[in-house]
Amino acid sequence: MNILVTGGAGYIGSHTIISLVDNGFSVTVIDNFCSGHIEAINAVSKYENKKIKVYNVDFSDINVLEGIVKKHDINGVIHFAAHSLVGESMDDPLKYYKNNVAKTILFLEFLKKSGINHFVFSSSAAVYGIPDKNPIDETSRLNPINVYGSTKQAVENLLDGMGRAYGFKYISLRYFNAAGAHKSGIIGEDHRPETHLIPKVLKSVAAGKNKAVVFGNDYPTHDGTAIRDYIHVDDLAGAHVLSLKYLIEDKKSKSGVYNLGCEKGYSVLDILRKTEEITGKKLKIEFAGRREGDPAILVASYEKIKKELGFEFKYSIGDIISSAWNWHSNHLNGYIAT
Ligand SMILES: NC(=O)c1ccc[n+]([C@@H]2O[C@H](COP(=O)([O-])OP(=O)(O)OC[C@H]3O[C@@H](n4cnc5c(N)ncnc54)[C@H](O)[C@@H]3O)[C@@H](O)[C@H]2O)c1
Numbered sequence: 001m002n003i004l005v006t007g008g009a010g011y012i013g014s015h016t017i018i019s020l021v022d023n024g025f026s027v028t029v030i031d032n033f034c035s036g037h038i039e040a041i042n043a044v045s046k047y048e049n050k051k052i053k054v055y056n057v058d059f060s061d062i063n064v065l066e067g068i069v070k071k072h073d074i075n076g077v078i079h080f081a082a083h084s085l086v087g088e089s090m091d092d093p094l095k096y097y098k099n100n101v102a103k104t105i106l107f108l109e110f111l112k113k114s115g116i117n118h119f120v121f122s123s124s125a126a127v128y129g130i131p132d133k134n135p136i137d138e139t140s141r142l143n144p145i146n147v148y149g150s151t152k153q154a155v156e157n158l159l160d161g162m163g164r165a166y167g168f169k170y171i172s173l174r175y176f177n178a179a180g181a182h183k184s185g186i187i188g189e190d191h192r193p194e195t196h197l198i199p200k201v202l203k204s205v206a207a208g209k210n211k212a213v214v215f216g217n218d219y220p221t222h223d224g225t226a227i228r229d230y231i232h233v234d235d236l237a238g239a240h241v242l243s244l245k246y247l248i249e250d251k252k253s254k255s256g257v258y259n260l261g262c263e264k265g266y267s268v269l270d271i272l273r274k275t276e277e278i279t280g281k282k283l284k285i286e287f288a289g290r291r292e293g294d295p296a297i298l299v300a301s302y303e304k305i306k307k308e309l310g311f312e313f314k315y316s317i318g319d320i321i322s323s324a325w326n327w328h329s330n331h332l333n334g335y336i337a338t
Helices: 011-022 038-048 062-071 086-091 093-114 147-166 197-206 233-249 268-279 303-309 317-330
Strands: 002-006 026-031 053-056 076-079 118-124 169-175 177-179 211-215 230-232 256-260 284-288
Touching: 002 011, 011 026, 011 038, 011 233, 026 062, 062 093, 076 093, 076 233, 086 093, 086 147, 093 147, 118 147, 118 233, 147 169, 169 233, 177 197, 177 233, 177 317, 197 211, 197 268, 197 317, 211 268, 230 233, 230 317, 233 256, 233 303, 256 303, 268 317
Parallel strands: 002 026, 002 076, 026 053, 076 118, 118 169, 169 256, 177 230, 211 284
Antiparallel strands: none
């Protein structure tokens, strides 16, 4: 099977390519490198002892895509490419709607015309906004509270319509907090700027600063800090392979929307304590006020993907932090240092 991966030079995309290759898929990447790293693709090629085909192209450049899809006889797509900084999405909604929605409409129209009917989409827990209850299941009300989340909901709505109208087969995966790095230590998280808790703290430890800022310590949780659900990036990668296999191989497969979390919540302080244990460094913790729109608790129910696709996560929070530490402590400047 020949799979086109948009955004394959990014964090989750590059980890998923390893899982795809390990499962016998042939992979072609398109990426415009607005936030991805060619070094990630080169590292994966070296690890797999196989050159990963990569095109420096925008996923909405249909003229170029036509040639790529024909040349590589593409029969399935994973669409990671997007902008995903929540704060930036509030400051520049046009940038987000253009890349995440308008371009995705052109891309989906092209896939439909080309008869490519197996599509996996990177959605996000951000579509839920502030949930009424936890764990959150897929029937929970969608009420995004930032532009980024509404762009993901807009694409989910379009996919729902395409499924009903044209029989387009897709799976939308609503990731909770992706974290960790590949066990080999050759690829990991390198977002610029970094906004996620685990890489931010580990980068500070790797730089010898040992600093952590906690936003809000008056939430109604066991220690007053916000609780989130973390999933290892390699578990996410495995879920994409599972989704594609289901869409392609199961003649009775149905389109669907699935949460991807572990149904386990860890507070910010739980994460910081675990980080101290794994790195052996005492953190200087600073408390700041709550950030606007940050809910107290966000934990996924993953019952649906477990029951319908047989997904099971393999990695614990300890595995997540130690694999990320392995990456950050050996790549002080991310991919630039490699
Ligand atoms: N990281 C998380 O915790 C998380 C959580 C929920 C959802 N997501 C979603 O998962 C996907 C991947 O996230 P990530 O953390 O790997 O992000 P990332 O920024 O590391 O990767 C995105 C990739 O897409 C590419 N890209 C963006 N726009 C493009 C365009 N127009 N044409 C071609 N390439 C383009 C970038 O260069 C980059 O390589 C995104 O859709 C994101 O919204 C991520």
